[in-house]
Amino acid sequence: MPPDKPDDNQGRGGSAGARKEVYIEYKQVGQAMKVTAIDAETGLEAVIMGPVSAAQTHLQKIAIQKLEMQLKKNSEQPDDDPHSPDPKKGWIA
Amino acid sequence: MDYAKIFTDALEQIKQEGRYREFADIRRRCGSFPNAQIFGKDTERDIKVWCSNDYLGMGQNPAVIAAMHEAIDTAGTGSGGTRNISGTTHYHVELEEELADLHGKEAALLFTSGYIANDASLSTLVKLLPGCVIFSDEKNHASMIEGIRHGGGPKQIWRHNDLAHLEELLQNCDASTPKIVAFESVYSMDGTISKIGDICDLAKKYGALTYLDEVHAVGLYGPRGGGVAESDDVLDKVDVIEGTLAKGFGIMGGYIAANADIVDAIRSYALGFIFTTSLAPAIVAGAVASVRHLKVSQIERERQQERARTLKKRLREAGLPLLENPSHIVPVMVGDPVRCKELTDALMDRFDIYVQPINYPTVPKGTERIRLTPGPTHSDTEMDHLINALNQLWGEMDLQRAA
Numbered sequence: 001m002p003p004d005k006p007d008d009n010q011g012r013g014g015s016a017g018a019r020k021e022v023y024i025e026y027k028q029v030g031q032a033m034k035v036t037a038i039d040a041e042t043g044l045e046a047v048i049m050g051p052v053s054a055a056q057t058h059l060q061k062i063a064i065q066k067l068e069m070q071l072k073k074n075s076e077q078p079d080d081d082p083h084s085p086d087p088k089k090g091w092i093a
Numbered sequence: 094m095d096y097a098k099i100f101t102d103a104l105e106q107i108k109q110e111g112r113y114r115e116f117a118d119i120r121r122r123c124g125s126f127p128n129a130q131i132f133g134k135d136t137e138r139d140i141k142v143w144c145s146n147d148y149l150g151m152g153q154n155p156a157v158i159a160a161m162h163e164a165i166d167t168a169g170t171g172s173g174g175t176r177n178i179s180g181t182t183h184y185h186v187e188l189e190e191e192l193a194d195l196h197g198k199e200a201a202l203l204f205t206s207g208y209i210a211n212d213a214s215l216s217t218l219v220k221l222l223p224g225c226v227i228f229s230d231e232k233n234h235a236s237m238i239e240g241i242r243h244g245g246g247p248k249q250i251w252r253h254n255d256l257a258h259l260e261e262l263l264q265n266c267d268a269s270t271p272k273i274v275a276f277e278s279v280y281s282m283d284g285t286i287s288k289i290g291d292i293c294d295l296a297k298k299y300g301a302l303t304y305l306d307e308v309h310a311v312g313l314y315g316p317r318g319g320g321v322a323e324s325d326d327v328l329d330k331v332d333v334i335e336g337t338l339a340k341g342f343g344i345m346g347g348y349i350a351a352n353a354d355i356v357d358a359i360r361s362y363a364l365g366f367i368f369t370t371s372l373a374p375a376i377v378a379g380a381v382a383s384v385r386h387l388k389v390s391q392i393e394r395e396r397q398q399e400r401a402r403t404l405k406k407r408l409r410e411a412g413l414p415l416l417e418n419p420s421h422i423v424p425v426m427v428g429d430p431v432r433c434k435e436l437t438d439a440l441m442d443r444f445d446i447y448v449q450p451i452n453y454p455t456v457p458k459g460t461e462r463i464r465l466t467p468g469p470t471h472s473d474t475e476m477d478h479l480i481n482a483l484n485q486l487w488g489e490m491d492l493q494r495a496a
Contacts, residue, residue: 031389031390032388032389033389048194048317049317049385049388049389050316050317050388050389051316051317051388051389051390051391052389053316053391054316054317054391055316058316058326059316061326062197062317062328065197065329066194066197069198069199073199073353
Protein backbone atom coordinates (compact mmCIF):
# COMPACT_ATOMS: atom_id res chain seq x y z
CA MET A 1 0.00 0.00 0.00
CA PRO A 2 1.54 3.35 -0.94
CA PRO A 3 2.00 5.39 2.23
CA ASP A 4 0.34 8.71 2.79
CA LYS A 5 2.79 11.49 3.42
CA PRO A 6 1.10 14.36 5.22
CA ASP A 7 3.57 17.04 6.19
CA ASP A 8 1.72 18.13 9.25
CA ASN A 9 -1.32 16.11 10.12
CA GLN A 10 -3.28 15.55 13.27
CA GLY A 11 -6.33 13.49 14.01
CA ARG A 12 -7.92 10.82 16.11
CA GLY A 13 -5.71 8.04 14.98
CA GLY A 14 -6.54 5.13 17.18
CA SER A 15 -7.44 3.72 20.52
CA ALA A 16 -5.09 2.66 23.29
CA GLY A 17 -7.16 0.36 25.43
CA ALA A 18 -10.91 0.07 25.61
CA ARG A 19 -11.75 3.57 26.84
CA LYS A 20 -8.75 5.56 25.68
CA GLU A 21 -8.95 8.24 23.07
CA VAL A 22 -5.65 8.91 21.35
CA TYR A 23 -4.62 11.69 19.03
CA ILE A 24 -1.98 10.98 16.42
CA GLU A 25 0.22 13.70 14.96
CA TYR A 26 2.47 13.20 11.94
CA LYS A 27 5.21 15.66 11.17
CA GLN A 28 7.78 15.27 8.43
CA VAL A 29 11.26 16.28 9.53
CA GLY A 30 13.57 16.03 6.54
CA GLN A 31 13.61 12.38 5.49
CA ALA A 32 12.03 11.30 8.76
CA MET A 33 8.45 11.09 9.94
CA LYS A 34 7.88 12.06 13.56
CA VAL A 35 4.78 10.38 14.94
CA THR A 36 3.32 11.51 18.25
CA ALA A 37 0.59 9.57 20.04
CA ILE A 38 -1.21 11.71 22.63
CA ASP A 39 -3.50 10.36 25.32
CA ALA A 40 -6.55 12.65 25.22
CA GLU A 41 -7.27 12.16 28.90
CA THR A 42 -3.87 12.86 30.42
CA GLY A 43 -2.06 14.67 27.63
CA LEU A 44 0.77 12.12 27.89
CA GLU A 45 2.73 11.89 24.64
CA ALA A 46 4.80 9.12 23.07
CA VAL A 47 7.04 10.02 20.14
CA ILE A 48 8.62 7.72 17.59
CA MET A 49 10.59 8.36 14.42
CA GLY A 50 10.35 6.39 11.20
CA PRO A 51 11.05 6.71 7.50
CA VAL A 52 8.78 8.95 5.47
CA SER A 53 8.24 5.99 3.14
CA ALA A 54 6.94 3.67 5.87
CA ALA A 55 3.23 2.92 6.04
CA GLN A 56 1.48 5.30 8.43
CA THR A 57 -0.51 2.44 9.92
CA HIS A 58 2.76 0.76 10.92
CA LEU A 59 4.23 3.85 12.52
CA GLN A 60 0.93 4.66 14.21
CA LYS A 61 0.74 1.19 15.73
CA ILE A 62 4.26 1.49 17.15
CA ALA A 63 3.53 4.96 18.56
CA ILE A 64 0.32 3.80 20.23
CA GLN A 65 2.05 0.76 21.71
CA LYS A 66 4.72 3.06 23.12
CA LEU A 67 2.06 5.32 24.60
CA GLU A 68 0.30 2.32 26.15
CA MET A 69 3.55 1.26 27.78
CA GLN A 70 4.10 4.72 29.20
CA LEU A 71 0.54 4.90 30.50
CA LYS A 72 0.99 1.51 32.13
CA LYS A 73 4.25 2.60 33.68
CA ASN A 74 2.66 5.78 35.04
CA SER A 75 -0.28 3.87 36.46
CA GLU A 76 2.12 1.59 38.33
CA GLN A 77 3.85 4.55 39.98
CA PRO A 78 1.42 6.13 42.47
CA ASP A 79 1.94 9.80 43.29
CA ASP A 80 2.43 9.06 46.97
CA ASP A 81 5.13 6.47 46.32
CA PRO A 82 7.57 6.98 49.23
CA HIS A 83 10.40 5.94 46.94
CA SER A 84 9.73 8.73 44.44
CA PRO A 85 12.47 11.32 44.72
CA ASP A 86 11.25 14.65 46.00
CA PRO A 87 13.22 17.36 44.21
CA LYS A 88 13.05 19.58 47.31
CA LYS A 89 14.01 17.04 49.93
CA GLY A 90 16.29 14.60 48.17
CA TRP A 91 16.91 11.05 49.36
CA ILE A 92 17.50 9.84 52.88
CA ALA A 93 20.27 7.29 52.79
CA MET B 94 53.49 -33.27 31.79
CA ASP B 95 54.47 -32.02 28.36
CA TYR B 96 52.07 -29.09 28.12
CA ALA B 97 53.57 -27.79 24.88
CA LYS B 98 53.01 -31.10 23.12
CA ILE B 99 49.34 -31.17 24.11
CA PHE B 100 48.81 -27.76 22.56
CA THR B 101 50.83 -28.41 19.43
CA ASP B 102 49.08 -31.77 18.92
CA ALA B 103 45.71 -30.08 19.23
CA LEU B 104 46.74 -27.50 16.66
CA GLU B 105 48.19 -30.11 14.35
CA GLN B 106 44.91 -31.98 14.38
CA ILE B 107 42.88 -29.04 13.12
CA LYS B 108 45.60 -28.17 10.60
CA GLN B 109 45.39 -31.69 9.17
CA GLU B 110 41.63 -31.34 8.92
CA GLY B 111 42.13 -28.10 6.97
CA ARG B 112 40.24 -25.99 9.48
CA TYR B 113 43.05 -24.08 11.16
CA ARG B 114 41.95 -20.45 11.19
CA GLU B 115 44.21 -17.75 9.87
CA PHE B 116 43.20 -14.16 10.35
CA ALA B 117 43.59 -11.69 7.53
CA ASP B 118 45.47 -8.61 8.73
CA ILE B 119 43.42 -5.86 7.15
CA ARG B 120 42.51 -2.21 7.69
CA ARG B 121 39.31 -0.80 6.23
CA ARG B 122 39.45 2.53 4.46
CA CYS B 123 37.36 5.12 6.26
CA GLY B 124 34.40 6.23 4.17
CA SER B 125 35.28 3.89 1.33
CA PHE B 126 33.67 0.56 2.14
CA PRO B 127 34.24 -2.17 0.83
CA ASN B 128 37.82 -1.04 0.17
CA ALA B 129 40.51 -2.10 2.59
CA GLN B 130 44.24 -2.76 2.80
CA ILE B 131 45.83 -6.07 3.61
CA PHE B 132 49.17 -6.22 5.39
CA GLY B 133 51.64 -8.95 4.54
CA LYS B 134 55.24 -9.60 5.51
CA ASP B 135 56.74 -6.83 3.43
CA THR B 136 53.80 -5.49 1.52
CA GLU B 137 50.44 -3.87 1.83
CA ARG B 138 47.92 -3.69 -0.95
CA ASP B 139 44.33 -2.77 -1.68
CA ILE B 140 41.58 -5.37 -1.51
CA LYS B 141 37.78 -5.57 -1.70
CA VAL B 142 35.96 -7.04 1.29
CA TRP B 143 33.10 -9.41 0.43
CA CYS B 144 32.57 -11.07 3.81
CA SER B 145 31.92 -8.26 6.26
CA ASN B 146 29.07 -8.41 8.75
CA ASP B 147 28.97 -4.61 8.68
CA TYR B 148 26.11 -5.37 6.33
CA LEU B 149 25.01 -1.81 5.64
CA GLY B 150 28.39 -0.09 5.84
CA MET B 151 27.28 1.84 8.91
CA GLY B 152 30.79 1.55 10.30
CA GLN B 153 31.72 4.11 7.66
CA ASN B 154 28.65 6.33 8.01
CA PRO B 155 29.60 10.01 8.50
CA ALA B 156 26.99 10.60 11.23
CA VAL B 157 28.23 7.60 13.18
CA ILE B 158 31.86 8.58 12.82
CA ALA B 159 31.09 12.15 13.91
CA ALA B 160 29.14 10.94 16.96
CA MET B 161 32.07 8.78 18.05
CA HIS B 162 34.56 11.63 17.62
CA GLU B 163 32.32 13.95 19.58
CA ALA B 164 31.88 11.46 22.42
CA ILE B 165 35.65 11.09 22.80
CA ASP B 166 36.06 14.85 22.85
CA THR B 167 33.26 15.15 25.40
CA ALA B 168 33.73 12.18 27.70
CA GLY B 169 37.15 10.70 26.99
CA THR B 170 37.81 7.10 26.08
CA GLY B 171 36.78 4.33 28.48
CA SER B 172 33.58 4.15 30.51
CA GLY B 173 35.54 3.84 33.74
CA GLY B 174 33.86 0.81 35.25
CA THR B 175 31.09 -1.72 35.34
CA ARG B 176 27.57 -0.46 34.87
CA ASN B 177 27.10 -0.48 38.64
CA ILE B 178 30.36 1.24 39.50
CA SER B 179 30.55 4.48 37.52
CA GLY B 180 30.19 2.87 34.09
CA THR B 181 26.63 3.94 33.29
CA THR B 182 27.07 7.04 31.20
CA HIS B 183 24.29 9.12 29.73
CA TYR B 184 25.16 7.55 26.37
CA HIS B 185 24.29 4.10 27.74
CA VAL B 186 20.96 5.33 29.07
CA GLU B 187 20.14 6.98 25.73
CA LEU B 188 21.03 3.89 23.73
CA GLU B 189 18.92 1.59 25.89
CA GLU B 190 15.97 3.92 25.39
CA GLU B 191 16.55 3.92 21.62
CA LEU B 192 16.71 0.13 21.51
CA ALA B 193 13.58 -0.34 23.61
CA ASP B 194 11.82 2.06 21.22
CA LEU B 195 13.20 0.22 18.19
CA HIS B 196 11.65 -3.06 19.29
CA GLY B 197 8.48 -1.68 20.88
CA LYS B 198 9.50 -2.91 24.31
CA GLU B 199 9.49 -1.33 27.76
CA ALA B 200 13.22 -1.62 28.32
CA ALA B 201 16.53 -2.71 26.88
CA LEU B 202 19.87 -3.74 28.32
CA LEU B 203 23.33 -3.42 26.79
CA PHE B 204 26.03 -6.08 26.82
CA THR B 205 29.58 -5.98 25.58
CA SER B 206 28.78 -8.30 22.67
CA GLY B 207 25.94 -10.24 21.13
CA TYR B 208 27.60 -13.44 22.30
CA ILE B 209 27.62 -12.23 25.89
CA ALA B 210 24.04 -11.01 25.56
CA ASN B 211 22.87 -14.51 24.62
CA ASP B 212 25.06 -16.35 27.07
CA ALA B 213 24.20 -14.11 30.02
CA SER B 214 20.50 -13.68 29.26
CA LEU B 215 19.59 -17.26 28.45
CA SER B 216 21.54 -18.71 31.36
CA THR B 217 19.95 -16.21 33.75
CA LEU B 218 16.42 -16.82 32.49
CA VAL B 219 16.83 -20.57 32.98
CA LYS B 220 18.23 -20.10 36.47
CA LEU B 221 15.42 -17.75 37.49
CA LEU B 222 12.64 -20.01 36.23
CA PRO B 223 12.62 -23.15 38.41
CA GLY B 224 12.67 -26.33 36.32
CA CYS B 225 12.58 -24.35 33.08
CA VAL B 226 12.87 -26.35 29.87
CA ILE B 227 14.43 -24.64 26.87
CA PHE B 228 13.24 -25.51 23.38
CA SER B 229 16.10 -24.64 21.06
CA ASP B 230 16.21 -24.65 17.25
CA GLU B 231 18.93 -27.07 16.12
CA LYS B 232 20.71 -24.34 14.16
CA ASN B 233 20.88 -21.81 16.96
CA HIS B 234 24.16 -19.93 17.32
CA ALA B 235 26.93 -21.15 19.61
CA SER B 236 26.28 -18.27 22.02
CA MET B 237 22.69 -19.42 22.53
CA ILE B 238 23.80 -23.01 23.01
CA GLU B 239 26.36 -21.90 25.59
CA GLY B 240 23.80 -19.74 27.38
CA ILE B 241 21.38 -22.65 27.55
CA ARG B 242 24.15 -24.94 28.79
CA HIS B 243 25.25 -22.47 31.46
CA GLY B 244 21.66 -22.24 32.65
CA GLY B 245 21.98 -25.87 33.66
CA GLY B 246 18.37 -26.82 32.92
CA PRO B 247 16.93 -29.44 30.59
CA LYS B 248 16.70 -28.66 26.90
CA GLN B 249 14.85 -29.98 23.90
CA ILE B 250 16.24 -29.49 20.40
CA TRP B 251 13.71 -29.01 17.62
CA ARG B 252 14.50 -29.56 13.98
CA HIS B 253 15.41 -26.36 12.16
CA ASN B 254 12.31 -24.25 11.45
CA ASP B 255 10.14 -27.36 11.88
CA LEU B 256 7.07 -26.12 13.74
CA ALA B 257 5.39 -29.52 13.80
CA HIS B 258 8.39 -30.92 15.64
CA LEU B 259 8.41 -27.97 18.04
CA GLU B 260 4.74 -28.52 18.82
CA GLU B 261 5.31 -32.22 19.34
CA LEU B 262 8.00 -31.44 21.91
CA LEU B 263 5.90 -28.76 23.61
CA GLN B 264 2.94 -31.15 23.84
CA ASN B 265 5.08 -33.70 25.63
CA CYS B 266 6.15 -31.22 28.28
CA ASP B 267 4.14 -30.80 31.48
CA ALA B 268 1.80 -27.81 31.20
CA SER B 269 2.95 -26.39 34.53
CA THR B 270 6.64 -26.47 33.61
CA PRO B 271 8.19 -23.10 32.75
CA LYS B 272 9.32 -23.07 29.12
CA ILE B 273 11.34 -20.88 26.79
CA VAL B 274 11.36 -21.24 23.01
CA ALA B 275 14.72 -19.93 21.76
CA PHE B 276 15.30 -19.28 18.08
CA GLU B 277 16.75 -16.88 15.54
CA SER B 278 15.15 -14.82 12.81
CA VAL B 279 17.88 -14.98 10.15
CA TYR B 280 20.23 -17.95 10.44
CA SER B 281 23.62 -16.59 9.56
CA MET B 282 25.24 -19.43 7.65
CA ASP B 283 22.33 -20.78 5.58
CA GLY B 284 20.40 -17.51 5.37
CA THR B 285 17.10 -19.16 6.30
CA ILE B 286 14.41 -17.09 8.02
CA SER B 287 12.07 -18.36 10.72
CA LYS B 288 8.30 -17.89 10.93
CA ILE B 289 8.40 -15.76 14.01
CA GLY B 290 4.67 -15.14 14.35
CA ASP B 291 3.79 -18.83 14.05
CA ILE B 292 6.48 -19.86 16.52
CA CYS B 293 5.28 -17.25 19.01
CA ASP B 294 1.68 -18.43 18.60
CA LEU B 295 2.77 -21.98 19.34
CA ALA B 296 4.78 -20.86 22.33
CA LYS B 297 1.81 -18.94 23.70
CA LYS B 298 -0.49 -21.92 23.18
CA TYR B 299 1.77 -23.98 25.41
CA GLY B 300 2.58 -21.25 27.92
CA ALA B 301 6.18 -20.67 26.85
CA LEU B 302 8.20 -17.46 26.74
CA THR B 303 9.88 -16.63 23.43
CA TYR B 304 13.52 -15.59 23.04
CA LEU B 305 14.43 -14.37 19.56
CA ASP B 306 17.96 -13.73 18.32
CA GLU B 307 17.80 -11.04 15.62
CA VAL B 308 21.52 -10.30 15.32
CA HIS B 309 21.59 -10.84 11.56
CA ALA B 310 18.43 -8.82 11.05
CA VAL B 311 18.46 -5.71 13.24
CA GLY B 312 19.03 -2.62 11.15
CA LEU B 313 18.43 -4.67 7.97
CA TYR B 314 14.77 -5.64 8.09
CA GLY B 315 11.61 -3.77 9.02
CA PRO B 316 10.66 -0.19 8.14
CA ARG B 317 12.65 1.14 11.12
CA GLY B 318 15.32 -1.56 11.21
CA GLY B 319 13.61 -3.45 14.01
CA GLY B 320 14.39 -6.81 12.39
CA VAL B 321 12.25 -9.53 10.86
CA ALA B 322 9.83 -9.32 13.80
CA GLU B 323 9.12 -5.75 12.75
CA SER B 324 8.81 -6.54 9.03
CA ASP B 325 6.42 -9.40 9.93
CA ASP B 326 4.54 -7.03 12.26
CA VAL B 327 4.89 -9.38 15.22
CA LEU B 328 7.11 -7.35 17.54
CA ASP B 329 4.51 -7.52 20.28
CA LYS B 330 4.40 -11.32 20.16
CA VAL B 331 8.06 -11.80 21.08
CA ASP B 332 8.96 -11.71 24.78
CA VAL B 333 12.72 -11.17 24.53
CA ILE B 334 14.53 -9.85 21.46
CA GLU B 335 18.29 -10.10 21.38
CA GLY B 336 20.34 -8.06 18.95
CA THR B 337 23.79 -6.80 18.13
CA LEU B 338 25.26 -3.41 17.44
CA ALA B 339 28.15 -4.96 15.50
CA LYS B 340 26.52 -6.02 12.24
CA GLY B 341 23.71 -3.94 10.78
CA PHE B 342 24.57 -1.05 13.09
CA GLY B 343 28.26 -1.29 12.24
CA ILE B 344 29.92 -0.90 15.66
CA MET B 345 30.05 -3.40 18.54
CA GLY B 346 28.06 -4.62 21.51
CA GLY B 347 24.90 -6.62 22.11
CA TYR B 348 21.58 -6.10 23.82
CA ILE B 349 18.22 -7.49 24.78
CA ALA B 350 14.85 -5.74 24.69
CA ALA B 351 11.85 -6.98 26.65
CA ASN B 352 9.35 -5.93 29.27
CA ALA B 353 10.77 -4.02 32.21
CA ASP B 354 10.57 -6.89 34.69
CA ILE B 355 12.53 -9.32 32.52
CA VAL B 356 15.17 -6.72 31.71
CA ASP B 357 15.49 -5.70 35.36
CA ALA B 358 15.84 -9.33 36.43
CA ILE B 359 18.60 -9.98 33.91
CA ARG B 360 20.27 -6.68 34.85
CA SER B 361 20.23 -7.78 38.47
CA TYR B 362 21.29 -11.43 38.12
CA ALA B 363 23.31 -11.93 34.92
CA LEU B 364 26.97 -12.31 35.81
CA GLY B 365 28.06 -11.56 32.25
CA PHE B 366 26.37 -8.20 32.56
CA ILE B 367 27.32 -7.32 36.13
CA PHE B 368 31.00 -8.17 36.26
CA THR B 369 32.37 -6.51 33.17
CA THR B 370 33.40 -3.01 32.24
CA SER B 371 30.68 -1.33 30.24
CA LEU B 372 31.08 -0.35 26.61
CA ALA B 373 33.15 2.75 25.93
CA PRO B 374 31.12 5.96 25.58
CA ALA B 375 32.30 6.51 22.00
CA ILE B 376 31.07 3.04 21.02
CA VAL B 377 27.71 3.71 22.59
CA ALA B 378 27.40 7.19 21.11
CA GLY B 379 28.15 5.77 17.67
CA ALA B 380 25.52 3.11 18.18
CA VAL B 381 22.94 5.72 19.18
CA ALA B 382 23.67 7.60 15.94
CA SER B 383 23.51 4.41 13.89
CA VAL B 384 20.23 3.18 15.38
CA ARG B 385 18.65 6.62 14.99
CA HIS B 386 19.85 6.86 11.39
CA LEU B 387 18.49 3.47 10.41
CA LYS B 388 15.14 4.16 12.07
CA VAL B 389 14.45 6.82 9.46
CA SER B 390 16.63 5.86 6.49
CA GLN B 391 15.55 3.07 4.16
CA ILE B 392 18.13 3.58 1.44
CA GLU B 393 20.80 1.35 3.01
CA ARG B 394 18.32 -1.51 3.46
CA GLU B 395 16.84 -1.18 -0.02
CA ARG B 396 20.24 -0.99 -1.67
CA GLN B 397 21.61 -3.95 0.28
CA GLN B 398 18.61 -6.13 -0.62
CA GLU B 399 19.01 -5.17 -4.27
CA ARG B 400 22.74 -6.02 -4.19
CA ALA B 401 22.02 -9.41 -2.60
CA ARG B 402 19.33 -10.23 -5.19
CA THR B 403 21.64 -9.20 -8.02
CA LEU B 404 24.59 -11.21 -6.74
CA LYS B 405 22.43 -14.31 -6.32
CA LYS B 406 21.14 -13.89 -9.88
CA ARG B 407 24.69 -13.54 -11.21
CA LEU B 408 25.83 -16.66 -9.32
CA ARG B 409 22.91 -18.68 -10.70
CA GLU B 410 23.67 -17.50 -14.23
CA ALA B 411 27.30 -18.55 -13.78
CA GLY B 412 26.24 -22.01 -12.61
CA LEU B 413 27.88 -21.57 -9.22
CA PRO B 414 26.36 -23.58 -6.34
CA LEU B 415 24.44 -20.91 -4.46
CA LEU B 416 22.58 -22.12 -1.38
CA GLU B 417 19.15 -20.63 -2.05
CA ASN B 418 17.54 -18.67 0.78
CA PRO B 419 15.25 -15.67 1.24
CA SER B 420 17.71 -13.43 3.11
CA HIS B 421 20.61 -11.11 2.32
CA ILE B 422 23.18 -13.86 3.00
CA VAL B 423 24.81 -15.47 -0.04
CA PRO B 424 26.42 -18.86 0.71
CA VAL B 425 28.27 -20.64 -2.12
CA MET B 426 28.93 -24.28 -1.36
CA VAL B 427 32.37 -25.91 -1.65
CA GLY B 428 31.95 -29.00 0.54
CA ASP B 429 35.56 -29.53 1.54
CA PRO B 430 37.58 -27.58 4.13
CA VAL B 431 40.94 -27.78 2.36
CA ARG B 432 39.59 -26.72 -1.01
CA CYS B 433 37.51 -24.02 0.61
CA LYS B 434 40.69 -22.53 2.10
CA GLU B 435 42.55 -22.92 -1.21
CA LEU B 436 39.75 -21.09 -2.95
CA THR B 437 39.73 -18.13 -0.58
CA ASP B 438 43.54 -17.96 -0.60
CA ALA B 439 43.48 -17.75 -4.38
CA LEU B 440 40.77 -15.10 -4.33
CA MET B 441 42.94 -12.98 -2.07
CA ASP B 442 46.35 -13.68 -3.63
CA ARG B 443 45.36 -13.46 -7.28
CA PHE B 444 42.25 -11.27 -7.35
CA ASP B 445 42.53 -9.05 -4.23
CA ILE B 446 39.16 -10.30 -3.06
CA TYR B 447 38.71 -11.02 0.62
CA VAL B 448 36.30 -13.84 1.46
CA GLN B 449 36.73 -15.94 4.58
CA PRO B 450 36.33 -19.73 4.31
CA ILE B 451 33.51 -21.06 6.50
CA ASN B 452 34.48 -24.43 7.91
CA TYR B 453 33.57 -26.73 10.81
CA PRO B 454 32.54 -26.07 13.58
CA THR B 455 30.81 -22.97 12.21
CA VAL B 456 29.04 -25.24 9.71
CA PRO B 457 28.72 -29.07 9.64
CA LYS B 458 31.56 -31.01 8.03
CA GLY B 459 30.95 -31.55 4.32
CA THR B 460 29.04 -28.27 4.00
CA GLU B 461 32.05 -25.95 3.91
CA ARG B 462 31.36 -22.80 1.97
CA ILE B 463 32.18 -19.25 1.22
CA ARG B 464 29.72 -16.75 2.60
CA LEU B 465 29.33 -13.56 0.60
CA THR B 466 27.75 -10.50 2.15
CA PRO B 467 27.10 -7.86 -0.50
CA GLY B 468 26.57 -4.41 0.95
CA PRO B 469 24.92 -1.27 -0.35
CA THR B 470 28.20 0.10 -1.69
CA HIS B 471 29.42 -2.91 -3.65
CA SER B 472 29.39 -1.69 -7.27
CA ASP B 473 28.46 -3.56 -10.45
CA THR B 474 32.12 -3.44 -11.47
CA GLU B 475 33.19 -5.03 -8.20
CA MET B 476 30.51 -7.67 -8.64
CA ASP B 477 31.74 -8.40 -12.19
CA HIS B 478 35.24 -8.87 -10.81
CA LEU B 479 34.01 -11.24 -8.10
CA ILE B 480 31.90 -13.36 -10.46
CA ASN B 481 34.72 -13.60 -13.01
CA ALA B 482 37.21 -14.63 -10.33
CA LEU B 483 34.88 -17.26 -8.88
CA ASN B 484 34.06 -18.61 -12.32
CA GLN B 485 37.73 -18.90 -13.24
CA LEU B 486 38.75 -20.57 -9.97
CA TRP B 487 35.79 -22.95 -10.01
CA GLY B 488 37.03 -24.15 -13.40
CA GLU B 489 40.71 -24.34 -12.47
CA MET B 490 40.01 -26.19 -9.23
CA ASP B 491 37.35 -28.40 -10.82
CA LEU B 492 34.88 -27.57 -8.05
CA GLN B 493 31.34 -28.85 -8.31
CA ARG B 494 28.94 -26.49 -10.04
CA ALA B 495 25.21 -26.10 -9.46
CA ALA B 496 23.11 -29.09 -10.49
